[in-house]
Amino acid sequence: MKKHSILKANKQYSETYKEASIDKYSKTRIAILTCMDARLDPLKICGLELGNAYIIRNAGARLTEDAIRSFLLSYKLLDTKEWYIIQHTDCGLTRMNNKEIDDLFELKEDDNKLNWMSFTNHKRTLIDDLEQLRNYPLVPIQIPIHAMIFDSKTGDLELVASL
Ligand SMILES: [Zn+2]
Numbered sequence: 001m002k003k004h005s006i007l008k009a010n011k012q013y014s015e016t017y018k019e020a021s022i023d024k025y026s027k028t029r030i031a032i033l034t035c036m037d038a039r040l041d042p043l044k045i046c047g048l049e050l051g052n053a054y055i056i057r058n059a060g061a062r063l064t065e066d067a068i069r070s071f072l073l074s075y076k077l078l079d080t081k082e083w084y085i086i087q088h089t090d091c092g093l094t095r096m097n098n099k100e101i102d103d104l105f106e107l108k109e110d111d112n113k114l115n116w117m118s119f120t121n122h123k124r125t126l127i128d129d130l131e132q133l134r135n136y137p138l139v140p141i142q143i144p145i146h147a148m149i150f151d152s153k154t155g156d157l158e159l160v161a162s163l
Contacts, residue, residue: 037091
């Protein structure tokens with residue numbers, strides 16, 4: 001994208017902008033953590049429309065501290081009643097391990113390192129993240145939490161576990 005082409009595109013968008021009238025309190029009261037992968041449209045995948053859900057995104061749909069923060073705030077400030085973690089097949093974070101990502105950045109032994117949270121086993125990782133979220137002290141017991149995998153080839157969503 002050329003410099004400022006986003007601003008140019010936005011000019012057209014703002015001319016027909018109607019989303020300001022959408023209620024910020026989603027009627028469906030759903031929060032979804034999913035991957036930042038550019039191919040994923042979480043609303044469409046779940047049959048939802050703009051204004052129906054709060055979407056939390058990061059690399060790999062991993063349960064980071066910030067994802068927990070967002071889930072908790074979606075509950076306390078926006079009254080969400082159901083939470084989802086949706087990973088997807090062919091995720092970039094399954095193609096390299098943490099050490100290989102460190103190497104991409106040419107990190108040395110003593111450098112400060114991030115936990116890139118790469119993983120190999122989708123179901124195991126999803127269930128670990130689901131359990132960690134379920135057991136987090138501030139998470140209300142009445143909120144059902146579901147872990148799912150989206151098949152990037154077929155478009156199917158598979159329920160892995162609910163807690
Ligand atoms: Zn991904």
